[in-house]
Amino acid sequence: MRTLTYLEALNEALVEEMERDESVFVMGEDVTWALMGSTAGLAEKFGEERVRDTPISEAGFVGAGAGAAMVGMRPVVHMLIAPFVYVAFDQLVSIVAKSTYLYGGQAKMPITLMAPMLYGRGNAAQHSDRPYPALMTIPGLKLIAPASPADAKGMLKAAIRDDDPVISFEDGGLWGQRGEVPDGDHVVPLGVADVKREGSDVTVVALAGAVTHALTAAEEVADEGISVEVVDLRSIVPLDRGTVLSSVAKTGRLVVADPAHEMGSVASEVAAIVAEEAFWDLQAPISRVTTPHTQIPYSADLERPLYPSADRIASAARQLMA
């Protein structure tokens, strides 16, 4: 197996899928220049018809992606930075998510959106959003958040091949992370969580950048005799209840670590599912480690403590064992 960075893994997925299937094309702001890294070299390789810079018209080009998908193409629409999905929100909700159902199955919507989340970098409130919770409320969208190079590649490939709309949230904090990526046509199925570390005392269900922190926290508390199981959710919709529930059945304790703001977070959803379906397994309250319900400030001193960290996850685990 080779070692790739998260960004290189995304790039490989794009190259391979574009080579495999002529109907795949990429569009977005400055994709030919690969401003966000993952589209590097695509324009040179596949030409500017299939790798297409767009005007700054998010609603327009997301909707155009939907239209192209409806006539048989497989667009990959790069959103540049995740919060710009808000500009295209109605197209995502009313067209991308709803067309298959609204037209009684006449429309297929094989579109993939790439949405890098650049929080924790002094970009302030408008640029630091992690907008998957808002989109989770919209039936008809599949949402993923791969947290390793292997998943980044394998899940993006699965997304592009899927006949439904998939939004792939990249945690910018992971872009530089290196990891082993299986050779060959590495595809990771959507909707399946991954137990990244086994344990018996506390389940930490983690998402996106919080997965790394959860693994660090698990190491930290292992020395104290607390055995943490880390479940990387990977897929937000569909959400793999089975894996979460079996882990909680084993440990009886749950921490959910999610970089989103707490209200309406994936952490809240996972907590609700477990409180509903695995209540009798629980030996302690559920604990959410999230970003508080405030804006993201510019000041680095103010911003840093807001997000889930290994420390916050570790102390949540400790508290459940107390």
Added chain:
Amino acid sequence: MRTLTYLEALNEALVEEMERDESVFVMGEDVTWALMGSTAGLAEKFGEERVRDTPISEAGFVGAGAGAAMVGMRPVVHMLIAPFVYVAFDQLVSIVAKSTYLYGGQAKMPITLMAPMLYGRGNAAQHSDRPYPALMTIPGLKLIAPASPADAKGMLKAAIRDDDPVISFEDGGLWGQRGEVPDGDHVVPLGVADVKREGSDVTVVALAGAVTHALTAAEEVADEGISVEVVDLRSIVPLDRGTVLSSVAKTGRLVVADPAHEMGSVASEVAAIVAEEAFWDLQAPISRVTTPHTQIPYSADLERPLYPSADRIASAARQLMA
């Protein structure tokens, strides 16, 4: 006390606040014609400068409301139907919700949005949304969903006077409901839930149209010896944790009834809060009565069973007592 319909109560609130404060004005599509009822007679009374029909430009006029608010006006922006907030989503998130914080308190944002939800009427997937869960994920917005004529009037008045953005979700199913409305300057504070019925066995936290169903369900199971306490959440953000937690402390059992789709619903958020903060009070799993994670179909036969009903709430309560 007089008896008013929900729509009449909204109308009174608008008239009174416009009379009280010159900086209040109303805009939206066809507000002078009062297509949605609540703005009836305003144009005649206050003129077309202060009651202003807009083009079909939701992003434009929501943003214009924000700009007017920033220079000292108190706009009431009528969204016609709630799902049209998606069209204006970025303006709501990036400008309306974030400006006060982003500019370090230099900007005030006293804007009110009125957002009627017209579900259950054969309007199909694009027109039937109950979009408060998506907006709950956005710090900086206050969200309310009054479920009685008195609250409709009192909370809308509080919203207009509040210095922060408030989105008022009207449940169209309640428009015709009649109820007593206190005379005089009836203002209901934001952020305070209301115990609409006291009980000792099961807490039903309900929202919007589900409140009526919860009250009916409570009657139904009372005959069977189950005593239900109905908490009308009224305010989604801020969410009155105190009232919810004390009710659960008393009953030990929780049903949350919310017309939203389940994933990321207010029901999920309330469940997560209780599983986190009142775990030791709980004697049974938490139960969510929501709309499943599918689209809203046109066919009346398909649509009707999807929403929370008195029957579904009653059987959830029964199950927790079993």
Added chain:
Amino acid sequence: MTVSGGDLREMYRRMSRIRQFEATTKELLLKGELYGAFHTSTGQEASIVGSCMALRDDDYMVGTHRSHGHPIGKGAALDGLLAELMGKETGVNQGKGGSMHLSDFSVGSLGETSIVGSGLPVAAGAALGSKLQGLDRVTLCFFGDGASNQGTFHESLNLAAIWTLPAVYVCENNGYGELTAAHKTMAVEHVSERAAGYGMPGVTVDGQDVLAVHEAVGEAVGRARRGDGPSLVETMTYRFDNHAIGIRIENYRDPAEIEHWRTQRDPLVLFRDALGERGIDGDELDVIDKEVEAELAEALEFARSSPAPPPEAAFTHLFTNPIDA
């Protein structure tokens, strides 16, 4: 552009289909057999049919909340449309879309969408898709005067222009967006004046004259098909009914104005006159009307006797490829 006799008759037939479909469904709605937000195309038949008949069968069309007329114009059968309005399993959308979304993909009707302005980007995308596929298909997009004030109008026409897409944007300017007059929502007289900002041709035609519409749209379609890029065509038309059936507010339109359009500018009457001048006489058109009447009666029978969708149908088509999780 000369139109063959056969095509003239087909134009009339489609216009008659729309007119009769709307008359019947409106009646059913008022009687309570149908429901939902119901926007009829009565009065706008020439604009629809003149536009659609300028397309090939394999061309695409995108539409609006005022969805009944468009698929009929594009050649859809009436039975699936009526069954859809009844929420039946045999409806074109399997009972899931209803009045604002009648869409028959088998005739290239890609989707009527009820969020005002939301179809314009989709049309640009369908045109882009055809271009990337090396097909010479054209995508026609209907939208209203009201929709022309949405940001999506701007973004979509711009995208279509810079990418030289085979798209034709047809603005059905019926003078109102709901109850608000078009002249109160824009500071230019014609939507077509906005085309210049995108470097594309923009024309305004009499939307009650099916042949004028057909000619203008035909030219735009030819341009698009040749690879010369998109155009904007504005058809000046009028809806004979209120914005939606059941709205009780009527005072936003001058009764004399309504009367004038209904009596002087009825597109079917005008077309019958034009056809008469071309030697197709009224008797022949009456026969077509009768045939359509029979077709509609059969469609109604089909729709009424069709089954309601099974309860599980509420959950299918959420995804094409559902994943158990």
Added chain:
Amino acid sequence: MTVSGGDLREMYRRMSRIRQFEATTKELLLKGELYGAFHTSTGQEASIVGSCMALRDDDYMVGTHRSHGHPIGKGAALDGLLAELMGKETGVNQGKGGSMHLSDFSVGSLGETSIVGSGLPVAAGAALGSKLQGLDRVTLCFFGDGASNQGTFHESLNLAAIWTLPAVYVCENNGYGELTAAHKTMAVEHVSERAAGYGMPGVTVDGQDVLAVHEAVGEAVGRARRGDGPSLVETMTYRFDNHAIGIRIENYRDPAEIEHWRTQRDPLVLFRDALGERGIDGDELDVIDKEVEAELAEALEFARSSPAPPPEAAFTHLFTNPIDA
């Protein structure tokens, strides 16, 4: 429009402030003392200052992600701006906004917003507010060539036009939106050509000539203040730095093009020449430059010695009126 000698000197001073502020902050960023997405206004000083000096102090201004120059142009003091870039409590935004949002409400700078196109509706609303308040204030809105392809551009200009709002829309056309050339994202040569679609005047001026900008914007401001409605002014300008400091991709612009603008079209050099012709000589301007240098040094000292915001500050200003719940 004749400009007084005092105003000419003030124009030069503000341009010098922007130029020196950007040089200093860029250096601090490259040294790691500053952070965040950092878009400088270097090269665009004439467009900013010519526009802002056409406003009264109590007029409003709305801006963009390229936020450093605008408030300086409108008259903001440098200390609060620098402290903001350092994330300090004394920053204009109390350390919460940073590089893309430098906004000093005390000089009518209503908010620089970094979502491209998001400021245009806000400006229409501020203008509407002033109109409803019976005040004769004008709102000026800066936006880029790239932003002109957003739907909000269309909706905002239309709103401003139909409501005859006292708004002036100034497009800073620097030829690029990030790395993509403007001519690839629109099919017309000039953004100003789009004004006709809203029934408002649209002009294009040399954005490197501060007096030309001042004249064109001044006319638009006068029109707005008289109640005659909004205008669109496009200033042709250029940014001397990359889109944001730290972006390493450079090959999207021809080096000769950059060289040409830097050496032949520097707005400060051009203005010095123009001032020379008007009898204000270089020595006097050098003194102004020195004064600005001293001002900036003091501002830097102020910013550096200012305290960081306390941890609780992360939670304040979420609401003006927080409610305990």
